[in-house]
Amino acid sequence: MAVDAIPVTEQSRLSVHQVLHRRKDEPGALLPILHDIQDELGFIPSDLVADIAAALNLSRAEVHGVITYYHHFRSTAPGRHVVQICRAEACQAMGAEALFAHAQEHLACKAHHTTPDGSVTLEAAYCLGLCASSPSIAINGEVHARVTPIKFERLMAEARGQA
Numbered sequence: 001m002a003v004d005a006i007p008v009t010e011q012s013r014l015s016v017h018q019v020l021h022r023r024k025d026e027p028g029a030l031l032p033i034l035h036d037i038q039d040e041l042g043f044i045p046s047d048l049v050a051d052i053a054a055a056l057n058l059s060r061a062e063v064h065g066v067i068t069y070y071h072h073f074r075s076t077a078p079g080r081h082v083v084q085i086c087r088a089e090a091c092q093a094m095g096a097e098a099l100f101a102h103a104q105e106h107l108a109c110k111a112h113h114t115t116p117d118g119s120v121t122l123e124a125a126y127c128l129g130l131c132a133s134s135p136s137i138a139i140n141g142e143v144h145a146r147v148t149p150i151k152f153e154r155l156m157a158e159a160r161g162q163a
């Protein structure tokens, strides 16, 4: 289940406007802006899409279209831990799809969703740079190699235990 969108705080609005001010005049600014906002806030608040569109002279539909086109971008706040499972070629050859299916079952959470307790957001990634040690996953940006279903469960227990 996805975590509901949270109200935009003044701090979030300020952060977005700082990113817009810094980047809006760059060529092809939309993608870097969306990356910066997500890096800062963890997601791109839907309530601020209009501000992004206005700053770039685009329609809200255009900005929304880009956000929804790329799986990387989130419109809702992520869980406390973001788990990315690599589904690119080398990892697929080493069982990434079975690992992904196991992860969804173990967490009771579909891809691009967050567990009901808000602890984990499960996402796909397309190469984490550990192709020689696949299948690979990242937990909050920290990569783990040769992840079996058992290792996945252990890593999740550790991550959630630290929450």
Ligand code: FES
Residues within 6 Å of the ligand: 086, 087, 088, 089, 090, 091, 092, 126, 127, 128, 129, 130, 131, 134, 135, 136
């Ligand atoms: S293909 Fe999975 S880490 Fe490169």
